[in-house]
Amino acid sequence: MPRQIGGGMPTAPDQTAPNLKGLVGQILDEARRLGATAAEVAVGNTTGLSVGVRKGELETVEFNNDRGFGITVYVGDRKGSASTSDASPGAVQNTVRQALNIAKYTEADSCNGLADADLMATTLPDLDIDHPWAVDVEDASQLALTAEAAALGVDKRIVNSEGARLVTQRGCHVYGNSHGFVEAAWGTRHSLSCSVIAADKDGMQSDYAFTIGRADGDLDDAAAVGREAGRRTIARLGHRPVQTGRYPVLFDAPTASGLFGHLLSAISGTSLYRKESYLLDSLGRQATAPGITLAEDPHRRKGLASAAHDGDGVATRAKSFVDDGVVTSYILGSYSARRLGLATTGNAGGVFNLDVVTDAQPAAALMQTMGNGLLVTSLMGQGVNLVTGDYSRAAAGMWISNGEPAYPVDRITIASNLDAMFKGIVACGDDIDKRHNIRTGSVLVRDMTIAA
């Protein structure tokens, strides 16, 4: 196999960023010329390589090169949007015309429009998120093969593989608006994942592990990723039934990250103004047990969600949304802020590096505190109603007896209400999972209904 394959890896930033910035300027000019009173444009170009192996052999090599732009135009208080993967001059003009045409038929909404000009990000912190990785197909497949071999070697009961995959992506994202704001951000993201299958008399079980980072040097060792995939898969074998009833539930760090995601959705502006939240009018009110703070750190170096500005061009800044269990700020972009009569928090597009800060205990101590109950390591299905907070999801994990792991459990559901769950948090662990935008350790909830 050739060491270098055409069509794959990105070009140097200094060649492409000015081009994309220039393109944004052209599109904004075109919008003004055709009658927009204001406009905003996002242009992206992401290139990368994804190499999959399975059972010791190379399986797929995929090169991606995604381009495209989207524009929102405002004509007074009316707006229209259009997007395309085609950045040729003809397509630019056509797309702008389409957006303006849409704006002819939408209705005036006084909350529409760009964020205020004085909120635009002016100083751009060094986020240290651009670390191109010149890995070729050969080396990428070697890493994936190493991970898979390590996973298969964990235990004789691991009998099959869904493979391992190495993905490297580099993207340039440019946002500009008719305030004259245009910024380009380069970022990389590399990951390695592995999934294997174990079998016993009860059938097959699969599980996976992954590592992700902005720089390849920050990825976990390939063999360690494989061993973790193998360990997690073996841990699912031999599951035993449990009795339906109410028990304490300990969410491990990855599932706890998703759980806090529901809380953040419930205090996000879009859910609030649509009344699709169980936390309406919750500013100043308790949303979790005391001692829990949800803090955002958008400028963290190498952070997976680091950004200098949000989707409106507004400068991001460190702040908290929940302080000692009390909601201190909603999560707002400029539109939802205006709808709610508040100021934007620089969160158009969501949160940027969210930490769950608590008086953390060692994860093993949480099991001791719990005594008898369920450790959740995997969740499936929808079953979360943000309007009512009703929560009912499929779960799998480990039964904990007298503070010690006893046996795996599977095909059960856990149910409660999000409000009761968050207010019923007993303790959080120090086993912070750094692979997610929402970083938390494991979380012990006083009780939930387990159906089996």
Add this chain to the structure above:
Amino acid sequence: MTDAIENATRALWDAGDIVERDVTGLLGRLSSPGIDTGELFFQLGESESWSLEDGIVKSGSYSVDRGVGVRAISGEKTGFAYAEEVVLPALANATDAARAIARSGQSGAVKALSRNRPTARYADASPIASADDESKVALLREIDAFARSLDPAVKEVTVRVMLNHDINLVVATDGTMSADVRPLARFDVMVIAERKGRRERGFGGGGGRFDTAWLFATDAAKRYAREAVRTALVNLDGIEAPAGTMPVVLGPGWPGVLLHEAVGHGLEGDCNRKGTSAFAGRIGEKVASELCTVVDDATLPDRRGSLTVDDEGTPGQRTTLIEDGVLVGYMQDKHNARLMGATSTGNARRQSYAHLPIPRMTNTFMLPGTSDPDEIIASVDKGIYAVSFGGGQVEPTSAKFTFSATEAYLIEGGKIGPPIRGATLIGSGPQVMAGISMVGNDLQLDTGVGICGKEGQVVPVGVGQPSLKIDEITVGGTNA
């Protein structure tokens, strides 16, 4: 209706001055030594959506995406690249990247292209062009007012129309040349109702592969609005759902998501070739109660999951998956079929040119049985009657699946009782299918809102079933 291949070549090739000779040249370049098969997938997709909330048509968007996906296969290996400029140099570049998967071997042959023109399962008119923007916007406003007029408890209404028109063309080294022009339209109504401080959500919607006449010439939009308001009001009275194992009666239509999760994904060719499905190697075995016959049918006219041809150029088909409880077939694409010594069943689907085709469902449903639906409910002393679901998920390896009810009722003494709050159901595919003890005579397909995600790719699908009874399944309520 005009010729799909001619339409597609005009739409996809003309702008970049590409002619058939260029394309056969690319196929020749793709069949370098060691490559078994290869293909180019040209696509032009156009979409438009309008949405109303707070009583005003707040946003609209339009998008157009064009590109070519190039795939080369060598044994079990796949190389893939794509280009967003449909011009020769970009195509040649993508072709070279894709074919680099093969290390060495015999030079592959390119068969002469043979134009494939299967029976069309839907008309080719663009839903976007089928109505002017003014009438689309006026309809959203009318439905908003209509939904609000149905009950004073209705506080929030969101109405959305989504229209797509997709033109694609497949050319492959095996001589395939085939095109499809696919319309897709969908209309959704979501409401939030509030009474005595309690708020609940309701949803109604539908669509299919047709233009907007279904909205403007029928009362479909009002039907969806009534359904959204009705479900929100029902849920306002919901009591705690029970927890534990019990009999469950599923209503007809959309609850067919059961089949999609419990057996559908596990019967797709890829996971069976790899032996990673709980159904692998079980053709001819009993995997469900003898009352169950399950098919995947891409040929139904105008349905959301229907395909005139799949994304590898194989005509859409009706495939029996389970017959009288016995597993009789998998859903295949060309790649997995070739490796398993089978033939494609026309189930190769891809989200777009930028994604690899994989075996996927189209419209998956269970054939009707003989029981009267009322008799099914009357047979349950204590259980659940579930008529609508939010969605489901499955792990094909363990056959564990789950789906979450959004409208369900207690059954007490053979009669439908009070509504219950949403609960998740969980079970194992073969176990639950074996426990189906009654199948109704009331087969319905869903209204056309299904989307299915697999390996990060989303495609529209259909589901359906008659009313049926599962003797025992775990219900994840809060009331233990």
